[in-house]
Structure formats: C-alpha cells, structure tokens
Amino acid sequence: MNSFIRKLTLYSIILFALYGVLVFILPDRFISDVFYAFIPFFYLITLTTRLILNKYQSQTPGSFSTRFIITTVVRFILYVTVLLIYSFTFPEDAIPFIITFFVFYFAYTTFEVSYLYHNLKK
Numbered sequence: 001m002n003s004f005i006r007k008l009t010l011y012s013i014i015l016f017a018l019y020g021v022l023v024f025i026l027p028d029r030f031i032s033d034v035f036y037a038f039i040p041f042f043y044l045i046t047l048t049t050r051l052i053l054n055k056y057q058s059q060t061p062g063s064f065s066t067r068f069i070i071t072t073v074v075r076f077i078l079y080v081t082v083l084l085i086y087s088f089t090f091p092e093d094a095i096p097f098i099i100t101f102f103v104f105y106f107a108y109t110t111f112e113v114s115y116l117y118h119n120l121k122k
Contacts, residue, residue, distance in 0.1 A: 004050055004115060011111050012043045015104070032096040034086075041082075042108040049075060050112070079105065 016039050023031055032038075049071050056067040083101060087094040 001054055012039050015039055015107060030096055032100050033093045038100060038104045042104050046108050046112055
C-alpha cells in the first residue's frame with residue numbers, strides 16, 4: 001500500500017505541476033474557477049477506493065470483482081453528482097469545469113487501472 005501511496009502522490013504532484021503551467025498558458029475562459037480542487041478531490045477518491053479494494057484483494061476473485069464493480073459504480077454516481085451540482089450551481093463555469101473534470105478523471109483512472117493491472121498480474 002505504501003508503494004501505491006508514493007506513486008499516487010508523485011503522479012499527483014506531476015499533474016499539479018503540468019496543470020499549473022497550463023493555468024498560466026491558457027486563456028481564463030478555459031480555466032475553471034475551482035481549478036485548485038481537482039487534484040485533491042481525485043487524489044482522495046483514488047486513495048479511498050484503493051484502500052477499500054486492498055482490503056478485499058486477498059479474498060476470492062469473485063469477491064474482489066464484486067467489490068471492484070460496486071466501488072466503480074459508487075464512484076461514478078459521485079462523479080456525476082458533483083458534475084451536475086456544480087454545473088447547475090455555476091452555469092457560467094460549467095464548460096471549463098466539465099472539460100477539466102474529465103481530463104483529470106481520465107488521468108486518474110488510467111493511473112489506477114495501470115497500477116491494478118500490474119499489481120494483479122503478479
């Protein structure tokens with residue numbers, strides 16, 4: 001688990017640095033007003049999901065698969081809820097928020113699936 005936390009933290013720092021550069025390069029209309037909250041949000045969700053799955057990884061493959069699907073569905077519902085609430089509350093910032101949200105969603109999902117694939121392969 002320490003290896004995952006270390007890799008996730010390093011990955012998040014790199015994403016934060018890249019996003020920090022983009023904030024200065026891109027026009028303001030492409031930057032969400034809550035740009036500072038994306039990385040901590042996805043970091044905590046990814047870490048929480050991994051902690052939950054780590055508890056069930058040593059059990060039967062069916063049990064792990066079931067827990068993986070459940071956590072994925074719950075996480076998806078959380079993401080859609082956040083997108084909808086923010087988009088309807090702040091419609092002027094909805095498009096940059098949604099685009100940035102999906103970029104980070106894809107980045108963290110890629111990291112998590114890659115780590116899970118290499119970890120389960122062993």
